[in-house]
Amino acid sequence: MKPSSLTTKIFLDSGDPAETKQALSILGFLDGQTTNPSLIAKNPQTAGKKFSKQELLDFYKGIVGQVSVLIPQGSVSVEVYADASTKAEEMLVQGREFNKWIPNAHIKYPTTSEGLKAAEISVKEGMRVNMTLVFSQEQAAAVYAATKGAKKGQVFLSPFIGRLDDRGENGMDLISNIIKMYKAGDGHVEVLTASVRSVEHQVRAIEVGTDIITSPLRVLKEWKEEISNDKFQISNEIKNPNLKPIQYQEIGLDKPWQEYNLAHELTDKGLERFAADWNGLIG
Numbered sequence: 001m002k003p004s005s006l007t008t009k010i011f012l013d014s015g016d017p018a019e020t021k022q023a024l025s026i027l028g029f030l031d032g033q034t035t036n037p038s039l040i041a042k043n044p045q046t047a048g049k050k051f052s053k054q055e056l057l058d059f060y061k062g063i064v065g066q067v068s069v070l071i072p073q074g075s076v077s078v079e080v081y082a083d084a085s086t087k088a089e090e091m092l093v094q095g096r097e098f099n100k101w102i103p104n105a106h107i108k109y110p111t112t113s114e115g116l117k118a119a120e121i122s123v124k125e126g127m128r129v130n131m132t133l134v135f136s137q138e139q140a141a142a143v144y145a146a147t148k149g150a151k152k153g154q155v156f157l158s159p160f161i162g163r164l165d166d167r168g169e170n171g172m173d174l175i176s177n178i179i180k181m182y183k184a185g186d187g188h189v190e191v192l193t194a195s196v197r198s199v200e201h202q203v204r205a206i207e208v209g210t211d212i213i214t215s216p217l218r219v220l221k222e223w224k225e226e227i228s229n230d231k232f233q234i235s236n237e238i239k240n241p242n243l244k245p246i247q248y249q250e251i252g253l254d255k256p257w258q259e260y261n262l263a264h265e266l267t268d269k270g271l272e273r274f275a276a277d278w279n280g281l282i283g
Helices: 017-027 037-041 053-070 088-101 113-124 137-146 161-166 171-182 199-208 217-226 265-279
Strands: 009-013 032-034 075-079 105-110 129-134 155-159 189-193 212-215
Touching (some): 009 017, 053 088, 113 137, 129 265, 137 155, 137 171, 155 171, 161 171, 171 199, 199 212, 199 217
Parallel strands (some): 009 032, 009 212, 032 075, 075 105, 155 189
């Protein structure tokens, strides 16, 4: 059972239902799970195998179907295939199909111009979305603007903090900055802290008030070991003096989403990585 003192939703970041079962056993609860092409590629059942495109989609459908049964009251993020040339219409076709796979899906779109076009239409159609590969406040503001009118719980925003840390920037600053910026809004976008690498990330994300955090099984295990039964936070801010601070920007939320700067090299690299991992399974 989830402790009443823990308001942040806890997701598992994994493409393996066996890990879902382990996480449920370790924590006693899960609020959801995030998947992506790279995580599906790491599933033990893909080792040494090649799939046709349809076989790979069927495999993905089977994986999220198993996860959905294990956490029927939670959210399961299912990511569309997208590379730098994928158009919104192509993403929408995938998103609509994936949304039929399970009743508790959030469809993951990249936070690019084409991804936001797809998300804007998806939200109007009543679908739930998770905007991924977020690395800037401007991108977060654009997601807010593109999904205005959405209901609470319909839109997730996934900033990737670990990948910012990898290049010497304090990814947790981005989470804090987005939360601060969103206070001026209506609360329809939930911040989902992603690319978690450590218990320190886990703890700090909870402390700054992230709505959701998704973590690999390894981090969830370590986190559980370090906390007492009903104490899911550790006091004292955790800082890494070797990471460059990310300064807060005064950005309004009232512009059309097309007027925000969506460009970020890590978003481009993330798309490349996901596409490569997915295509690497096709033969």
